[in-house]
Amino acid sequence: MTTFTASAVDSGKETRGQRRTGRPVTGVGRPGFAWAAPAAVFFGLFALVPLLLVVVLSFTRWNGLGSPEFASLKNWTKLFDDPVMVKSLWLSLLLTVLGVAVQTPISILLGVWAAGRQRNRAVLSAIYFVPLLLSVTAVAVLWRAVLDPNFGVPSQAKWLFGDGNLFGAQTSALGVLVFVSTWQFTPLHTLLYQGAARAVPQVLYQAAQIDGAGRVRQFFHITLPQLRNTIVTSTILMVVGGLTTFDTVLILTQGGPGTDTTNSAYYMYQKAFKSFDFGMASAIALLLVLVASLVSLVMVRLSGYDKMRSTMEGV
Amino acid sequence: MKRHAQLLRTAVVGGASLAMTLSLAACAGSGGSAGGDSDTIHVLVYGDATNKVEKRLVDTFNKTSKVKAVLDTVPGADYQSKLQTIISGKQAPDVFFNWGGGSIKPYVDAGMLTPLDDFIAKNPKLESEFLPSVFNTAVVDGKPYGVPMRGTQPVLLFSNQKVLKDAGVTAPRTWEELLAAVKTLKAKGVTPIALGGGDKWPTQMWFQYVYDRVAGPELFKKAAKGDKDVWASADSKKALGMLRELIDAGAFGTNYDSVKFTDGGSPALLATGKAGFELMGSWEYSTLQDAYPDFVKSDLGYSAFPTVEGGKGDPGNIAGNPNNFYSVLKSTKHPEAVAEFLKLMYSDAFVKDQLSVGNLPTTTNTAKFLDQSASPEYSKYQYDLVKKAPAFQLSWDQAFPPAATTTLYQAVQQFFNGQMDTDAFIAAMQRLPAA
Numbered sequence: 001m002t003t004f005t006a007s008a009v010d011s012g013k014e015t016r017g018q019r020r021t022g023r024p025v026t027g028v029g030r031p032g033f034a035w036a037a038p039a040a041v042f043f044g045l046f047a048l049v050p051l052l053l054v055v056v057l058s059f060t061r062w063n064g065l066g067s068p069e070f071a072s073l074k075n076w077t078k079l080f081d082d083p084v085m086v087k088s089l090w091l092s093l094l095l096t097v098l099g100v101a102v103q104t105p106i107s108i109l110l111g112v113w114a115a116g117r118q119r120n121r122a123v124l125s126a127i128y129f130v131p132l133l134l135s136v137t138a139v140a141v142l143w144r145a146v147l148d149p150n151f152g153v154p155s156q157a158k159w160l161f162g163d164g165n166l167f168g169a170q171t172s173a174l175g176v177l178v179f180v181s182t183w184q185f186t187p188l189h190t191l192l193y194q195g196a197a198r199a200v201p202q203v204l205y206q207a208a209q210i211d212g213a214g215r216v217r218q219f220f221h222i223t224l225p226q227l228r229n230t231i232v233t234s235t236i237l238m239v240v241g242g243l244t245t246f247d248t249v250l251i252l253t254q255g256g257p258g259t260d261t262t263n264s265a266y267y268m269y270q271k272a273f274k275s276f277d278f279g280m281a282s283a284i285a286l287l288l289v290l291v292a293s294l295v296s297l298v299m300v301r302l303s304g305y306d307k308m309r310s311t312m313e314g315v
Numbered sequence: 316m317k318r319h320a321q322l323l324r325t326a327v328v329g330g331a332s333l334a335m336t337l338s339l340a341a342c343a344g345s346g347g348s349a350g351g352d353s354d355t356i357h358v359l360v361y362g363d364a365t366n367k368v369e370k371r372l373v374d375t376f377n378k379t380s381k382v383k384a385v386l387d388t389v390p391g392a393d394y395q396s397k398l399q400t401i402i403s404g405k406q407a408p409d410v411f412f413n414w415g416g417g418s419i420k421p422y423v424d425a426g427m428l429t430p431l432d433d434f435i436a437k438n439p440k441l442e443s444e445f446l447p448s449v450f451n452t453a454v455v456d457g458k459p460y461g462v463p464m465r466g467t468q469p470v471l472l473f474s475n476q477k478v479l480k481d482a483g484v485t486a487p488r489t490w491e492e493l494l495a496a497v498k499t500l501k502a503k504g505v506t507p508i509a510l511g512g513g514d515k516w517p518t519q520m521w522f523q524y525v526y527d528r529v530a531g532p533e534l535f536k537k538a539a540k541g542d543k544d545v546w547a548s549a550d551s552k553k554a555l556g557m558l559r560e561l562i563d564a565g566a567f568g569t570n571y572d573s574v575k576f577t578d579g580g581s582p583a584l585l586a587t588g589k590a591g592f593e594l595m596g597s598w599e600y601s602t603l604q605d606a607y608p609d610f611v612k613s614d615l616g617y618s619a620f621p622t623v624e625g626g627k628g629d630p631g632n633i634a635g636n637p638n639n640f641y642s643v644l645k646s647t648k649h650p651e652a653v654a655e656f657l658k659l660m661y662s663d664a665f666v667k668d669q670l671s672v673g674n675l676p677t678t679t680n681t682a683k684f685l686d687q688s689a690s691p692e693y694s695k696y697q698y699d700l701v702k703k704a705p706a707f708q709l710s711w712d713q714a715f716p717p718a719a720t721t722t723l724y725q726a727v728q729q730f731f732n733g734q735m736d737t738d739a740f741i742a743a744m745q746r747l748p749a750a
Contacts, residue, residue, distance in 0.1 A: 063399075065422065065425040066425050141578075147573070148578075149573045150583070150589060151580070151583060163570045164573060167513055167573040168569075253513075254514075254515070256513070256515065257729070257734065258725050275717060276399055276421070277718060
């Protein structure tokens, strides 16, 4: 951990150094398209080609046996008539919004706090990052055991959990899903914010101190604006992660009770690998791709991220 | 379109089978290219502790056979999905494990399985050596497609004798006695019946038994074949009414949807005395023996599902998984070798091996070896139950085709926790695709 933070600080200094030597900021020095070729080839092979296959599959009826039969728009009409599908999209969006709303403030506060240089912070932030190292499956199994109504925490804290039927009601089941994702992924975002907070030029704080600004004002008027790009990056990660949440649902709730936590990603899995309706599953997958692309596009536009305005301007 | 579809199929199946080859080679250690060797037959089974028996059988077979058998295993939860992925590709096995009924119906419909009539004509023992109620589970459209290959798994009402004794309750023989026991246990502050509702399939077990007791096996047989009217019949409504009464009496407590069988939750309730009963497949015994050996020795009780007064179903009927089966693919290059291999499934060695790991085979010669089982008393009880049963109802989730499972699970869960009333449940069941 120490070596990591040290190098992050170094590279921060380096960038500033380069800028001072008068390197143009117009993008002339940025790598050309050729540099992206290997990534582009991989993206084509492992993202575009499968995506095209899914598009074709979504117009077929196929249970995995024999050849797919052409089904024209049947899957798509079925999809929009399906109450579970509509509900699952709402649940996906709800889980995403709740995830962003809960995780962002926590990660910003933790990240900014962890960006300090004292020794105890380094140790504590190392502990924060432990959940990030565990696999989602392990985390979900762990929390399922901790939240068991008869043998877990709820049996000891009845004043808080009542009869402990957390997975038997929609509100509490969704709450558990949001909580577990937060527990697991906040460290990742904290890490992002920690890096970004360390890159904020110290001169800004020094100037603010001279002007008599307190810590709270410094946070809201210097740190937060300087984190703008990181907030957008982190939020997009959360949104994409939230929309495609699957493993936690699979292990914690299995979409239940009933269909109350069946989000689109889990519904797609049910259609494909439980009902063996690959045509329908492909249609759901595409719908999810469309919704996710749309949401991140809107976010990029609204946040002005596409203009890549640097937070360094005027420094 | 046809050509495009073919291309697509090749691409998708190719990718999937590539992944399968890798994982199969890795987990089964079979090595080499599965599809390439022509003098072997591949036997695909559900990967679990019982595989050691299957491994021994394959070794026995290979000692005398020119065509060698290779055992491939797929870890439990993924079995059904992986089977479906590889079965139409080049990596398709020659013989594979299944649950009979709806679980093989799609393959029969796709014309991929060999009806076993010819095998049986040449060697009648392939049918006559097995208990008929079990053998019939793998009969699809009037033709046999499977040979029983493991142990039978009837669903029994397990109980904690100590809890029952403390409350002054005996194992209920009738539905009325069950309701009375529920009330007494509830008054004593224990959950009357443990239920792993989070898994959903344990909830379904209550439906299959109550329906069978009230209406007899015919109702569900018709339903599985696509008769939607039976769900709205008076018998169906009566069964649902009885279940509702049981649930409303507090039989399962209030948090059963947060409890699972698969993570050991509901068996723990029973073993630690927090619950009086649990309705579960016969594997409950070995599950409990692993985790709570002392409890099994001193306090574990088991009995048949209570009878229902005035019900059309025979009180001797049972529900659960009659057995697992081996089915044979048409594409096999060595049908004779496969027929030879299947003969092992009623051999004395097979029966002894299965009994030694706690499985109860369903061959007619099983009775001879019951004394050598892991727990003779329990094995004998089960064997008699299965042998005398006029009907053995395959679990609903296996009797229906896979396309129905999700809807079925959701419906049983929602009926239990009150999100669905009787009419909504009937409507949901009528929407299920038929086998």
